[in-house]
Amino acid sequence: MTVALFVPCYLDQFYPDVAIATLEILERLGVDVAFPEDQTCCGQPMANTGCTADCAPVARRFVDIFAPYDAIVCPSGSCTSMVRNHYDEYFAKEDAAFEHVKTRTFDLCEYLVDELHLSELKIDGxxxxxxxxxxxxxxxxxxxxxxxxxxxxxxxxxxxxxxxxxxxxxxxxxxxxxxxxxxxxxxxxxxxxxxxxxxxxxxxxxxxxxxxxxxxxxxxxxxxxxxxxxxxxxxxxxxxxxxxxxxxxxxxxxxxxx
Missing domain, CATH: 3.40.50.11810 (Rossmann fold)
Structure with a gap:
């Protein structure tokens, strides 16, 4: 199982240690993590401003990039929610790639709790x-x-x-x-x-x-x-x-x- 790490724009530019810490935690827990280097903004700022037409190609690009992975994990609730709850208008209902990305994109905390069922936390034992x-x-x-x-x-x-x-x-x-x-x-x-x-x-x-x-x-x-x-x-x-x-x-x- 390969998990793709989705790093929001503002984390990449201002708080990269959050992304690094996310990678560290996932790898310590035995997760095979990939970082798709072609990833860009999820489109949330444009969607929030009402520029839905401008957001549409960004959303489609996001799905194209992340659809090959078993799961997508993001250390940001707002960007995760954008994909899960606000991408529907940009895709047809029968779009299998979108449905996969929508249902398999997780906030980091819910991934640790709901998917990995974390029961303890240790670093190097x-x-x-x-x-x-x-x-x-x-x-x-x-x-x-x-x-x-x-x-x-x-x-x-x-x-x-x-x-x-x-x-x-x-x-x-x-x-x-x-x-x-x-x-x-x-x-x-x-x-x-x-x-x-x-x-x-x-x-x-x-x-x-x-x-x-x-x-x-x-x-x-x-x-x-x-x-x-x-x-x-x-x-x-x-x-x-x-x-x-x-x-x-x-x-x-x-x-x-x-």
Whole structure:
């Protein structure tokens, strides 16, 4: 079984360590990982802006590139959701290649939990330790479209897959938020079209994380963390951001000694 690693544009350009950490985790778990070098953007920014005609050839190219693989894994809930939930209008219902890509594209966390059934986490035979206080930011795409965890407006019981993975890490302390699943205000092009509203929402989220006593905001979606990180830097708040896979792979907060 060969798994293709799909690396979103913003990770490739701004947070390549998240992609590297994803590769490390998958290979340590015995997964045969391929990286199709022809991959490009999934088209989400164009689709969100209403430019569906421009997104169509991007979506078709994505399917052409990734259809040969048994599964596609992506460390980004929003880009995963784009493929799974918003590609349908670009393909015929009987398109077998598209149906394969649609059903076999996974967010990293759900792949580890649902496909690999991860039951422990070790690096070179040793437990992963992260002796820090963290708080979990749950992205809207991850909750509302991929169902990575329970959401407050829905009474359906669900395990929180991101939290389940963090539970494998030793010495970590999870800080509770007053509003555990509130939007950070990023929303891709929403942050460009409505910058004041977006920033206000982000400042509220950062304040909730800081008030919890957290040292690190953790999420499965680096796009949300990119938004929050910009506000943290401007406000000089005493908190950092990390993708969950960086913690799983043994990374340390930048403000702490290795």
């Amino acid at each position: 040793q437990d992963v330790h992260f002796p820090h206080k963290v708080s979990l930011h749950q992205s809207c795409h991850g909750l509302r479209e991929l169902r990575l965890g329970p959401s407050s407006e829905n009474m359906t019981p669900r395990n929180n897959k991101v939290r389940d993975l963090l539970d494998f890490v030793k010495d970590i302390e999870i800080c509770d938020l007053s509003r555990s699943d509130e939007c950070c205000g990023f929303g891709g092009t929403f942050a460009v079209n409505e910058p004041d509203v977006s920033a206000a929402m982000g400042r509220d989220r950062v304040a909730d994380h800081v008030a919890s006593g957290s040292e690190v905001i953790v999420s499965a979606d680096m796009s949300c963390l990119m938004h929050l990180q910009g506000l943290i830097r401007r406000q000089k708040d005493p908190i950092e951001v990390m993708h969950v896979v960086q913690i799983l792979a043994g990374r340390k907060p930048k403000g702490k000694k290795q």
